Amino acid sequence: MKKLTVGVLFGGCSTEHEVSLSSAAAVVNHLNRDKYDIVMIGITRDGRWYRFFGEADDIQRDRWSLNPSCVPVVLSPNRAMKGLVELIGTEFRFTPLDVVFPVLHGKNGEDGTMQGLLELAGIPFVGCDTLSSAACMDKAVAKTLVSAAGIAIPASVTLNAESSLEDMLAAEELGYPLYVKPARSGSSIGISKAYDRQELVDGIRNALLHDSKIVIEQHVVGVELGCAVLGDAIPEIGAIDEIELTGEFFDNVEKYSLNTATIHLPARISARKAEEVKEMALEIYRALGCAGFARVDLFLSADGKLLFNEVNTIPGFTAKSRYPNMMRAAGIEFPELLDRLIASADREVRA
Ligand SMILES: Nc1ncnc2c1ncn2[C@@H]1O[C@H](COP(=O)(O)OP(=O)(O)O)[C@@H](O)[C@H]1O
Ligand SMILES: [Mg+2]
Structure with missing residues (x-):
């Protein structure tokens, strides 16, 4: 051949x-x-x-x-x-x-x-096409689309550089602590957690250095779950992982050092919950028009509810990264994973 x-x-x-x-x-x-x-x-x-x-x-x-x-x-x-x-x-x-x-x-x-x-x-x-990639990259747009598909999201407000001080302080109604995020960033860059008004204002100022649009979100008390999705019409789903945090949040240093964070693979959840996670990940993958592959990240709140966090359309892909590990745990080794990704790309060109 x-x-x-x-x-x-x-x-x-x-x-x-x-x-x-x-x-x-x-x-x-x-x-x-x-x-x-x-x-x-x-x-x-x-x-x-x-x-x-x-x-x-x-x-x-x-x-x-x-x-x-x-x-x-x-x-x-x-x-x-x-x-x-x-x-x-x-x-x-x-x-x-x-x-x-x-x-x-x-x-x-x-x-x-x-x-x-x-x-x-x-x-x-x-991987994903233009529209899907752009929609997943923008946390505000992704949340709107996923929410329209009937999936729970953390309460949030979207602001931009032109928003008034009143608009910014209206975010306080969501209740502290709050996550302040540039709408289109990654690896936790520009994200902060605010416990009071001063930290909120500082967090907004900092996030605006990274993007003209920002999202302020209610803190979800619970754990973070990741779900690796592979394929198009009938995608396969890898093992679910769980991030256990003892520090503040999964920030830029923690993501690559894992000093205070532990990744559990598989996640410490029941088989029934795992099914629910997989179903929700698929719904999200479809709602956002994903193709090829993506890692769907969710929160599992302390009271057992699943909420959407974000989709990474090109997740970290080192041999130790979460996505390849989740697929490996489902029986797909790295070289085979690459074969599958290339085969799924080598289809009729999307016009
Ligand atoms: N609403 C939230 N509740 C609890 N933790 C959050 C929330 N939003 C973000 N985090 C924490 O911040 C990290 C980074 O946020 P995320 O939206 O995933 O941004 P990135 O695209 O940079 O990965 C998450 O992995 C999580 O630890
Ligand atoms: Mg993330």
């Missing part, structure tokens, strides 16, 4: 650039070389694109862009090409791509922008 040429996109103009490097290194290391020719495409923090010919370890260690073999590239939206244009001085070389796997997190990668470019280019790609 002919090998597929798979473009792996990594890095990107995002606060989650480093996480993407770790995820991409794991993807490159686990893709089956007998099935795929890999084209590594790195995007620097300031948005320069290069084809990279070195080792995955250099991606992991954030020194890939120093490699002298890096060639400037553009991904052409011209459907007659369907591939990558390498710019070599005044010459160019063209590499067709069968499938692209955007291993990018956060802004300019997971938020529909890259998906829009790939849709224009007519190149099949792994």
Whole structure:
């Protein structure tokens, strides 16, 4: 069988650039070389694109862009090409791509922008389409859509940079403590927990540094559950995990250090509750138009209710990350997971 040429996109103009490097290194290391020719495409923090010919370890260690073999590239939206244009001085070389796997997190990668470019280019790609990616990235939009599908969400208000002080203080009616979040962020960046008015005002100011739109949410007392979903028409669901926190919340440091947080896989919930979680995750996946894969995050409140938190359309993908671990616990090893993702992308191009 002919090998597929798979473009792996990594890095990107995002606060989650480093996480993407770790995820991409794991993807490159686990893709089956007998099935795929890999084209590594790195995007620097300031948005320069290069084809990279070195080792995955250099991606992991954030020194890939120093490699002298890096060639400037553009991904052409011209459907007659369907591939990558390498710019070599005044010459160019063209590499067709069968499938692209955007291993990018956060802004300019997971938020529909890259998906829009790939849709224009007519190149099949792994994961959610433009609309779904954009909807999941925006916590306010995602909550509105999920709530319209009849699923419980934490009480919240949405504000922007133009909101009045009264609007901001109206959030107090939700009751402290409150979570203040940039609407479109990830890895807990810009998120804070406010216990009083001063912390609320500081939290709003801080969140507005990251986004012009923010969401203020009631604190849900309970545990966080994650659900890995894989596929399209009839998706498969991995094992459910649970985050046990002894610190304040699952912040940016905790997510990657796990000093005070413990991840339980499987979650310490009854088989019946697990079924309920899976059903709800599927409903959310469908309500938000997800495809390929996504990690659906929920809260299980102390009184036993499930509430929607968020969907990560390109969840952390290192060999130790939650999504691959949840699929492994359901019997799907990393290389097989990658095969499935590529197979689901290699369908008719979404127009
Ligand atoms: N309403 C809430 N109640 C309780 N904890 C919350 C709430 N919102 C966020 N958190 C905590 O903050 C973390 C990050 O929030 P989240 O909305 O998942 O943002 P991110 O996209 O950065 O992961 C969560 O994993 C959880 O620990
Ligand atoms: Mg989260």
